[in-house]
Amino acid sequence: MAVDRAQQPASGAYGTPRWVLVASLIGLVFAALGVKVLIDPQGGQNLLASIYETFGNSAGADLLHNGQGDQFIAKLLLAVVALLVGVGGIWLLFTSASTLVERLTPKLRDRIIPWVFVAPALVLLTIYLVYPAVATVIRSFFDQKGAFTLANWASLGKGEFLEILRNNIIWLVVATAGSVGLGLLVAALFDRIRRESLAKVFIFTPLAISLVGATVIWKFVYAVQPPSEPQFGLLNAIWTAFGNKAVAWSTTFPINLPAEMLIMIWLQTGFAMVVLSAAIKGVSVEVLEAARLDGASERQIFFGIIIPLIRGSIVTVTTTVAIATLKIFDIVFSVSGGINHDNVVAVRMFQEMFQFFNDGRAAALATILFIAVLPVMILNLRNFRRQAAM
């Protein structure tokens, strides 16, 4: 773009027009009022009630205050306020802060403006991730009364906690290997058919479903009935058709472990497939043609050429799936809450927090997850430093 330096505007024209500043500051006042409504548990009802009162409908207002009347309209009103405040507020904040800083002297302005842009992110990351991570590690060394103790950690080496750690390791190995292995298989198979994209949609779509939703889907597949009644669960219908006795797949140890892991694999295979399929298509055609001319079999080509060439993608997919699997919560929590020897760290941590009110042990369990991802964190940092030229 050719730039004519002579057209450089006078300093008065620099930056955002003044009306933007005024408008965004006024907007912020409204956003602050909106936040007050949002923090109030009865915010929606109170707001609608005061609107009713303004228009002389005090009967409707009284009904709302008593938890009756137009509750749904109050909810809708709250939704509108919430969206205006949440979406609009953040933009007003950045706009007004930036335009304010623009009015300063050029030297000051250039020094402050990057901090206006990064400060919200840094503040949130500090409050929500950096400080809590440190606080959680420290908390794991204190008991409920605030005295230093190693008991939280010592208890993890005993009985049911060993079982929980064992389950997490099984999840980590089997569910990760299952997802990545199946994803690779599907990607390689589908690469050779004409309707590839259509076929991929079938495998890929579960990724959009919530883990709770997926658990309901599979609990229905695993559903079990007493022998006298018809089996409406798909798996038991097939199983009993071969003369077997019906099995409570999702609640009988140890079969419940693979039953639960299958839900995760069903979801994550699509993810692995998408990434690995893109990688397979990135393998140069010339290399494959050359191997074929040399008489390599398709199997040799796949294991000897394609897999080594897409190793980077396989590592990426494996770490991503492994981290998700490590933190697995929803599936075990909604299948049975881990009462059938199938509990995992994240679920037990939740239970320590909200059932046993033992924050110290919950903190120790969280720290275990943190320690488990540390190698990945170091790897990420090393990769980043190698690429970055900042």
Next chain:
Amino acid sequence: MAVSANAVTGTKAKSRFWRAPMLESLPLRLSVIVICFLWTLPTAGLLVTSFRNPQLITKTGWWEGLLNLFQPDQWTLQNYGNVLGGENMGTAFLNSLIVTIPSTVIPITIAAFAAYAFAWIPFRGRGVLFIVVVALLVVPLQMALIPILKIYSGASLYGTFLGIWLAHTAFGLPLAIFLLYNFMSQLPRDLFESAAIDGASAFQTFIRLVLPLSVPALGAFAIFQFLWVWNDLLVALVFLGPGKDVQVMPTALYNMIGPRGGAWHLLTAGAFLTMIVPLGVFLALQRAFVRGILAGSVK
């Protein structure tokens, strides 16, 4: 079909060469069909059951319902009516929208400003701070739950929409900043130089140039975050709690599993209701979703 076709595939021409020697043999085609069929079967069972007469659901398998497709007393919409009314799924749907939309827009906005500064505005400590962001990429959110919950009960943010927006925002920020930084740092340098010479402030440059040019990356992360927040159970349970008036759809569905594991007519309809929005988003924006997944596989 054509749209969805190109979306997932990426490069089409190359695969044709690779395919050549093994064309579409019958066993290959059959195994693909079998895999796709098996993958869809569980969801199909749920969908069919949600429309069946509650009395029949536990009497016969849903596949038998399909055999009697034209018996009018097999099918009903009543399950959905019951779930939306009696089980508060209607309210939960609104709550999910209230939680998810700001929890998507706020982190994208904050991350876009931050990524722009990290990529293009020199300031002291920039390198170190960005390394912190990269380090935070994989920190499990479990590490945040106990301290944040303590802060929330002190600041009366527990059970509020504002509280869960901020939590989802912060948890999504590292990935958002990282992805947007990767994208924005690839924009041509001339762009920023000429904008500065034209007298545009950093804020104006961001609004007029950086944002419009970053739409692909913004969209990809938006879909990612939208699906993650909409489908989230843990953060919602911890920071919103189980209260009926603030519960989101996964919480509502979870609450239905607990006390009435056998009420399949309600559970199947409820599960399908929670899936409609993410499936719609997914099918409509498949291309951007795949792009987001390919870019985001670092978390």
